[in-house]
Amino acid sequence: MIPLLHDFSGRRVLVFGGGRVGARRARTFAREADVVVVSPAFEGGPYGDASLVRAAPRPVDADAWVERVAPALVVAATDDPDLNDAVARAARERGCLVNRADRSGDREAGDVAVPATVRDDPVVVAVSSGGRSPAVSRVLRRRIEREVEGAGELARLTGDLRERLREEQPPERRRAAVRAVAESDRVWKTLGSGTGKAEQIVDEIVSAQLGESP
Numbered sequence: 001m002i003p004l005l006h007d008f009s010g011r012r013v014l015v016f017g018g019g020r021v022g023a024r025r026a027r028t029f030a031r032e033a034d035v036v037v038v039s040p041a042f043e044g045g046p047y048g049d050a051s052l053v054r055a056a057p058r059p060v061d062a063d064a065w066v067e068r069v070a071p072a073l074v075v076a077a078t079d080d081p082d083l084n085d086a087v088a089r090a091a092r093e094r095g096c097l098v099n100r101a102d103r104s105g106d107r108e109a110g111d112v113a114v115p116a117t118v119r120d121d122p123v124v125v126a127v128s129s130g131g132r133s134p135a136v137s138r139v140l141r142r143r144i145e146r147e148v149e150g151a152g153e154l155a156r157l158t159g160d161l162r163e164r165l166r167e168e169q170p171p172e173r174r175r176a177a178v179r180a181v182a183e184s185d186r187v188w189k190t191l192g193s194g195t196g197k198a199e200q201i202v203d204e205i206v207s208a209q210l211g212e213s214p
């Protein structure tokens with residue numbers, strides 16, 4: 001499987017099953033999408049700002065739900081494998097993306113998997129074990145959390161820097177300056193301090209890199 005980032009803003013996501021996993025999917029997608037969770041019980045919350053619909057669809061009802069909600073993605077997260085099968089089939093027939101929480105092998109073409117995710121906006125890191133071991137994804141996610149701390153702020157700083165140098169510098173010199181900042185341990189150490197120190201060090205590095213006096 002090949003990781004891609006998908007923009008769900010303005011789209012709907014339909015989740016079948018309101019258990020622990022259905023709730024996790026609702027929280028994940030509610031960041032961007034309008035999420036609807038269908039389930040006879042809601043014992044796995046919180047559900048973000050998803051709409052909760054109390055119902056117990058049968059496999060024959062799956063298609064009508066998918067048609068009515070018209071989602072970009074359908075999540076099958078009930079504890080009933082026959083219902084999950086029907087949900088996946090209905091979603092596929094209507095051209096929706098399909099995520100099966102109860103299956104990691106024998107996926108069908110077009111299925112999507114949900115990775116373990118670390119965010120420090122706008123930076124996001126996703127880990128998958130190819131469905132073999134969510135436990136490994138989870139432990140790696142926890143380690144990566146420590147690495148990624150501050151990366152969001154650094155992405156903003158270097159993004160601003162790139163804009164600033166775009167007019168003034170030819171591409172190679174601009175790239176070298178941005179890389180020098182991103183690789184700098186001095187910059188990484190000051191991230192998160194909120195003192196303006198990072199910006200000052202960025203200016204020093206850029207001046208040194210471009211051969212200007214600060």
Ligand SMILES: C[C@@]1(CC(=O)O)c2cc3[nH]c(cc4nc(cc5[nH]c(cc(n2)[C@H]1CCC(=O)O)[C@@](C)(CC(=O)O)[C@@H]5CCC(=O)O)C(CC(=O)O)=C4CCC(=O)O)c(CCC(=O)O)c3CC(=O)O
Nearest residue numbers: 101102103104113114115116128129130131134135137138
């Ligand atoms: C295929 C996939 C579904 C998909 O694609 O959506 C899937 C499937 C299954 N998970 C199962 C079990 C567990 N899943 C977790 C945890 C997570 N599972 C997640 C993703 C995925 N799980 C996808 C593949 C991801 C990959 O490639 O690595 C994470 C990363 C993201 C998330 O779900 O949000 C999240 C960690 C989040 C984090 O911590 O960051 C734990 C650990 C725990 O809860 O402590 C356990 C119990 C321990 C164990 O069994 O390992 C079972 C067996 C169920 C059973 O036995 O009945 C199946 C079904 C099967 O394997 O058949």
Ligand SMILES: NC(=O)C1=CN([C@@H]2O[C@H](COP(=O)(O)OP(=O)(O)OC[C@H]3O[C@@H](n4cnc5c(N)ncnc54)[C@H](O)[C@@H]3O)[C@@H](O)[C@H]2O)C=CC1
Nearest residue numbers: 017018019020021022038039041056057077078079101102
């Ligand atoms: N992807 C993952 O990380 C994991 C996946 N799983 C798999 O995913 C499935 C769901 O896991 P959990 O949330 O822990 O199970 P759970 O048993 O807590 O939740 C199942 C939910 O499905 C609902 N449900 C039952 N009949 C329904 C119907 N007719 N229509 C809609 N909803 C219905 C139940 O009310 C319940 O809310 C499990 O069966 C297991 O195979 C389990 C653990 C982790």
